[in-house]
Amino acid sequence: MTTTIRLQHEAFDVAAEAALLTRGRTDIGAVVTFTGLCRADENGEPIAALTLEHYPDMAEAEIARHVEEARARWPLMGVTLIHRYGRITPGEVIVLVVTASSHREAAFAAASFLMDYLKTRAPFWKQVEKVSGKTSIDKIWVDAKATDDAAAERWSEPPPRREAAK
Amino acid sequence: MKLLYFAWVRERIGLAEEEIDPPAGVATVGELVAWLTKRGEGYAYAFENPKVIRAAIDRNHVRAETRIDGANEIAFFPPMTGG
Numbered sequence: 001m002t003t004t005i006r007l008q009h010e011a012f013d014v015a016a017e018a019a020l021l022t023r024g025r026t027d028i029g030a031v032v033t034f035t036g037l038c039r040a041d042e043n044g045e046p047i048a049a050l051t052l053e054h055y056p057d058m059a060e061a062e063i064a065r066h067v068e069e070a071r072a073r074w075p076l077m078g079v080t081l082i083h084r085y086g087r088i089t090p091g092e093v094i095v096l097v098v099t100a101s102s103h104r105e106a107a108f109a110a111a112s113f114l115m116d117y118l119k120t121r122a123p124f125w126k127q128v129e130k131v132s133g134k135t136s137i138d139k140i141w142v143d144a145k146a147t148d149d150a151a152a153e154r155w156s157e158p159p160p161r162r163e164a165a166k
Numbered sequence: 167m168k169l170l171y172f173a174w175v176r177e178r179i180g181l182a183e184e185e186i187d188p189p190a191g192v193a194t195v196g197e198l199v200a201w202l203t204k205r206g207e208g209y210a211y212a213f214e215n216p217k218v219i220r221a222a223i224d225r226n227h228v229r230a231e232t233r234i235d236g237a238n239e240i241a242f243f244p245p246m247t248g249g
């Protein structure tokens with residue numbers, strides 16, 4: 001399986017990353033691409049930007065562990081996962097997950113699994129710059145969402161591991 | 167051992183990292199948090215609600231009851247909000 005994991009400040013080209021994963025391959029029948037973007041609001045209030053802090057070594061290790069877990073659960077042919085850090089403004093990309101498989105079910109499920117785990121287990125923290133008044137900016141740490149925990153929780157049942165399946 | 171702090175835990179303590187040598191009675195992550203809490207106002211503020219604090223030992227998520235002996239690097243941080 002082709003695996004690419006990158007943590008970077010720079011923006012990335014979604015189409016180019018997806019194309020790279022399937023280049024020269026004729027066995028891949030399904031590619032799912034999820035892109036997370038920076039919105040211009042947080043809880044209904046306008047924001048000027050967000051800044052992502054991360055724990056570099058652990059983030060890479062944690063993401064690699066989840067990609068391994070995804071590979072154990074589904075017949076994947078490729079995974080690309082890119083997560084940005086630093087200051088990001090509305091409209092910009094934050095995160096990319098690309099999964100490739102011979103059929104769509106595995107690609108959809110693995111992309112969803114990876115995003116759910118990324119949200120709750122990968123050591124990244126968002127701080128938003130809220131616009132208050134005409135000139136002042138409040139920097140506020142984003143609270144974790146219970147809905148993200150619930151989304152990750154649904155994968156915690158005994159996994160349908162490929163090794164066990166016929 | 168080396169301690170790392172992230173996000174608002176880092177801001178409240180006022181440090182990104184430090185070297186510490188906890189006393190012998192501090193055996194678990196939870197006990198380390200209790201010991202750190204007594205080190206000053208910033209620590210007390212950072213750990214005022216220990217239930218929300220997440221920890222990692224040598225880059226693996228751990229629980230409050232995990233033992234800290236043998237750890238090189240222990241990180242404390244709020245619930246994660248990436249993705």
